Every structure is written in C-alpha cells, then in structure tokens.
Amino acid sequence: MGDKAARREVRGMKHLVTVGVDGSPESRAAAVWGAKEASLREVPLRLVHVIDWPISPAVPRLDCDTAGRWADEALAAALEDVRRRHPHLEITTRYLSGRPAAALAVEAAGADLLVLGSRSLGSLLGFLVGTVGTATLVATETPVTLVRVADVPEDADPNRYGEMIVGVDIHEAPDKVLAFAFEEAARRSCALRAIHSWKLPRAYRSFPNVDPDNEREAGRSVAKMLDELLEPWRRKFPSVNVDQVALMGPAGPHLVQASADADLVVVGRHLRRSPLGAHLGPVAHAVLHHAAAPVAVVAHS
Template identity: 40%
Template sequence: MLPLVVVGVDGSAESLAAAQWAAREAVRRERPLRLLHAWNWHPSRQESGIDNAAQRHLARRVLREAEDRVRAEYPGVQVSAEQVEGPAIGALVKAADEADLLVLGSRGLSGFTGFLVGSVALGVVAGASRPVVLVRAGEEAADEHLPADDGAASIRTGYRDVVLGVDVGEPCDEVIEFAFEAARLRHARLRAVHAWHAPGPLGLGPGDIALVDEPRQADEWLGFLKAVLRVWHDKYPEVEVLETVVQDKPSNVLVRAATGASLLVVGHRLAQRSVGPRTGPTTHAAIHHVGCPVAVVPHG
C-alpha cells in the first residue's frame, strides 16, 4: 500500500485549508489522502452516553464537510476518513509516523470542537518523525502559483519558488532532499538560503573565513552553500536552484525569503524531543510568522 498523505481536520477554517492543500499534495505525489479527526474521550470522568454520542456525531460532521470539499474540488483523489478517540497530539504523531507526510492547520479552534490550537500543532511538529506541513486559513490553490500576465491570481501559471533554509555548518540530507523533491514535483525553482554573521574574535569559522574582509565573506559563504548542494544538483538535474546567502539572523532571513513562496522547508532536530514539545528558534519563527505553507522536516 502506498504511504498516505494525512491531514488533521477539526472543522476550523485552517484545517479545511489544510485539507485542500493536502489533497493537492496527494495529487502531486500520487498518494491516497486520509482525513483524520481526533477527539478526547475521558472514561474516568464517567461521561454519559449522550455526551459521547454527541462527540461522535460532531466528528462525523467535521469529517464529512472536509471530505465533501475535497471530493468536489479534487475528484481524482482517493480519500478516506477516520475519527480517533484520545489525546490529539498522540493520535496525530502516530498518524504522521505512518504517513508520507502530515498536514495541519497552523491555527485552530479552542474549546469543545477544536484541537489544532498552537500548542497541539507545536507538540506534533516536535514529536513527529516524518515531515509535517502547516497551512494557514485562506490558503488557496492560486496562492502556490505565479500571477497571470495581467496580475490576476491563476492556477494555470507556474509554481512560485520553494524556499529551503540551509545551515551549511550542519546540512541535513533529509531536509534538503524534501525541498528538492517538492520543487521537482511542482516544476518550481528552489531557492536555497543560508544566513551568516561575521565570526567573533573567539571563532574564525570554516576555512578561517574571518581572515578575509567582510564583503568577501559573503562570497565564501556562498561557496560553502554551493558545495553543500552540489551533489543534489546531480541528483535533481531538472530542478533550477538559486543559492543565496544573507548576513542576518536565520529567522529574519527565512521569514523574508518565504514572502511570495509556494512552500518553505525547514528542519527540526529529533534530539530536541527530550526537552519536550519545543522547536528551535528558527523553526519556531517560521511557524509563527511565515504566511505560506511551512514544511518542518525532522532529522537526526
């Protein structure tokens, strides 16, 4: 059986946008799509059968709404729906670990029906061993594409850039490969970005880069970035790559670079699981401040 694209839905505008993005990704990857709704059941509280029946009915309604929208817009997608009883983070992490990728709304409802609140999404990103894509409310198919010649939104034009954040000091194959594959599937340009800063007096940096004047340091960093990506150029010769280095904090660089992109790809170190549901500062900034879909790819 082919690995699934899984999307968590809770009835919010964010999760419906995530479901439609996930359907488009399922088409691109030629994968089945599974809609997943999780609701908490607390048997220790001795809830009445009426309460549980109401939750199940609500879950069916949430799934049916998402499924109807997906089938109406993407009739060729193979869709299934599932409701799970239990803590949302655990259910979604398990689903992510068994999927090609998991898609979530980046914001969601709180209260009775919602589970894709910020803490849950961050918990899933921090705990999943497979890529998680976060999608904001209002994301539409045309947002992934370049505007038409007259400036109007279109789904018939080429895709906007896929943006990849690269740390040339610790490049991660899983993150880079995901970005190249995303660009290949979209026939899009890949814009690889590295943020650098002038080394302090206690650390010269790779190749004693601080020994050269500051204008030339950017050229040195660009050379490092090109070297890191050289093998990936060979693996994906059909992908056009634009390498860029910028002197600034990584979070600032990625937020700016993702403006007008179809997708931003960042990494998350799995070792950070040990400190709880947290992400690094760059990934955290991307999740909270980038408007386009953000793919968080775990790595060792």
C-alpha cells in the same frame, strides 16, 4: 539520475498524505492543500479527526455519541470539499479517541506527510501555532506542513506553482531537509531558493571595526560552501532551477522576508531533545510564527 528516479529514491516506503481535521475553516484549508499534495505525489489521502477523550468536565453534556457526530460532520465536510476538487483521488477517513497531538503523531508515523491547519495572525504575523500543533510537530519525525485559510485561495490556478524556499544550514547534515525541498520543487516544476544565514566568527565580532575585506572574504567562503553542498542535489534533480543566497544575519528574519513571495517554506528541526523535552528550535519557531506561506517542518538529526 533523473528527477523521477531521485524521487523514488528519497520517498521511501510510505505512500500516504494524512490531514488532521476538526471542522474548522483552517483544517478544511489543510485538507484542500493536502489533497493537492497527495495528487502531486500520486498517493492516497487520509482525513483524520481526533476526539479528545476523556472529554473535559467543563463540557459535561458532550458524550461519546455527540462527539462521534461532531467527528462525522467534520470529516464529511472536509471529504465533500476535497472530492469536489479532486474527484479521482483515493481518500479514506477515520476518527480516533485520545489526546490529539499523540494520536496525530501516531497517524503521521504511517504517512509521508502530515498536514495541519493553523490560524492566521495576519499577512505580517504568520501563524498562530497552538499547543496541539506544537506538540504534534515535536512528537513526530514525519514532515509536517502547517496551512492557513489564506494559503488556499478559491481562485488559485491549481496547476501553477510559485517559488519554494528552503532554509539551509551548511554546518549541519541537512540531507532530509534538502531531499524534501528538491523533491517538492521537482513535483511542482517550480524554482527553489536555498537560503543560508551566517555570522562572522566570534573573534571578529569582538572588534568594533572589522576590516570590510575580511567580511567579504568570509561571505565568499560561505557562498562557496553552500554551492558545494547543493551541487549533488542539482545533479540528482536536474529539472529544478535552484537559486542560492548566503545572507549575513539571523536565519529566521531572512526566511520570513523571503516567504512573502513563496508558495512553500521548508525548514528543519533537530531531533535532539533538551532537558525540558523536544522543541522546535529558534529558526523553525520564528518561521512558523511569522511566515506568509505554508511551512513544512522536516525533522533531522
């Protein structure tokens, strides 16, 4: 099966990229990134502004008309920036009233991808993921990408794409995560590095002096499992140059380190809910807060 046929197979029936905008530099960067993504996918772009209504009593003078003007200004600024860069892209705008996370999650349900802006904590610290971003991530099954201003440099070559990173757990069923990552890499004609992190079984870790031969054998076994997991995706996407690596230790730090040279990092999160509600999981949480590249979070069972 060729790459185009594979992309049609995994894309499904939704054909839209949605971006949440609020007038901030971060959300405008998200709009630019999302427009580039929509252009790659050859689908329309939708820019959405959510008016947090009812307005807090702490802002008594902010009435519906004022909030509406703010929405219009935020959408107009993002629209102008995007159209300047992508004059032929189909773009729609809309604004909604309600709690932002809930409204964005509803909008995401009708899209292939939701893109949100996030503040940067610096090149070594990654993202400042606020309550809206976190709540939206766990409220939708649609893939969500977080983007910072630094991720959209003005002088970047719009047709050049660097390496992508995908975190893979060979003990799960990561089909949705791998489908997203391979499809993105095929669109960009860029290399994909699949990273799996592993630990020695608890029985081995209880002994202070583990035989190095056992550790090496375990590493070879994990690498073989990773290779077997990726093989069907290599056949489905023959144009994607895939590099795989199995590293001992926690997944989060390995993915964060690899993100320094990447254009996009793809991680999964479980749809399972804890007694306290849905959550991102430790790997996605670590990558979101420390990665040096845009991060796509893909929900899976």
